[in-house]
Amino acid sequence: MAKIVVMGAGLGGMSAAYELRETLGKAHEVVLVGQGESFGFTPSNPWLAVGWRKQDDISVEIAKHVGKRGIRYDGSGVERIDxxxxxIVTGKGERIDYDYLLISTGPKxxxxEVPGSGPDGGFTQSVCTTQHAAHAWQAYQAFLENPGPVVVGAAAGASCFGPAYEFAMIVDADLRKRKLRDRVPMTFVSSxxxxxxxxxxGVGDSRGLMEAELRQRHIKWIVNSKVTExxxxxxxxxxxxxxxxxxxxxxxxFKFAMLLPAFKGVDAVAAVEGLCNPRGFVIVDKHQRSPKYPKIFSAGVCVAIPPVEAxxxxxxxxxxxxxxxxxxTTIVRNIQAExxxxxxxxQGTWNAVCLADMGDTGAAFVALPQIPPRNVTWTKIGKWVHLAKIGFEKYFLYKMRHGTSEPIYEKYSLGLLGIERLKDVKRAS
Structure with missing residues (x-):
């Protein structure tokens, strides 16, 4: 019997634990180690931050649901990887041996890196975690009592720009519903x-389309920039x-600001000699395996991927x-084969398919593969993307609560994108 430890209980880690259990069966042990007792659906955080969702709407109690599938859960986090x-050594001091370690921690x-930023002692909000988004909602309610300028954006070195665009346009839509938009100058800042x-x-005509959206919503922008303080x-x-x-x-x-930070690798992962790049992201080969430590695989935001361009x-x-x-899926199949x-x-496919909500519409970005040259590259804006994002939320939370390993993102993105270019997307995938 093999023991597989999954480190991280976010989108990747939860999916990995369920898929390992379903693929490998009960003959092998699966241990999930995360930080805290609940899973939050990260893509819904911009909605939570303006009160369109409640925290319980997008959260799942981890131990209760994974336990039904015979997966042991430890919510104390990982203190050290040997x-x-x-x-590994957990946050409560327990040493857990593994035959395979799957790292899917997300970022630090x-x-x-930007003095004065962040919700913990700083002056900007974040939608990177469910807890941060809940904190942002408290700040946003106070802002609504005395509205004024809003700044939204992403710091230098950031790698996740979609939520910044989403949040700017969701705030715009929310303020229009509240009849307060005329009192709130908005600026979008980005690296x-x-x-x-x-x-x-860029993806297709993303520049022209997104500039038009910001212009139509009276959101000024400053790009090719660094927030210094x-x-x-x-x-x-x-x-x-x-x-x-x-x-x-x-x-x-500003009276309210949300700034996405740059990412780094979490401390316990970054501390392992030869595992990571200088930013602490896990170096993997085309099979998602560490070249130095063959018993370690990694998936998700914590993986080292070079910038698409300088x-x-x-x-x-x-x-x-x-x-x-x-x-x-790549990791699970390779562990099964071994x-x-x-x-x-x-080998998996590093394709980028992103659905960005804009409050009352949305944008779909498709880059297959992510790094050019590409087989498919386009951007579409429409009400259907907004509805698709709601569908993703419901189906993924269903997946977490019912323990299915079904590839929700792949199934529904291919199906929904089929409205536009299903044959091209399938061929490129």
């Missing part, structure tokens, strides 16, 4: 070289030229739900 001895949020870059070098009620944003040299500095006042201000490459599911004495040579 990769040489194939073991590097708020410290992207242009609006709609998304860390992907945040103070109580104001933010310093420095524009850069095409060579990355600093130029004009803007001091933006940009004047640093930007990272995003990892979407579609890609994370592919990584998880346990059966076969060659573990399964």
């Amino acid at each position: 990769a040489e001895a194939n073991a 949020l590097a708020f410290e 992207e070289p242009y609006v709609g870059h998304m860390g992907l070098g 945040v103070r109580d009620g104001e933010m310093t944003v420095v524009e850069h030229d095409g060579k990355g040299q600093p130029g004009e500095a803007h001091v933006l006042p 940009t004047p201000v640093p930007t990272g490459a995003p990892k979407t739900g579609f890609m994370i599911e592919s990584m998880v 346990l059966q004495g076969e060659t573990p040579d399964y």
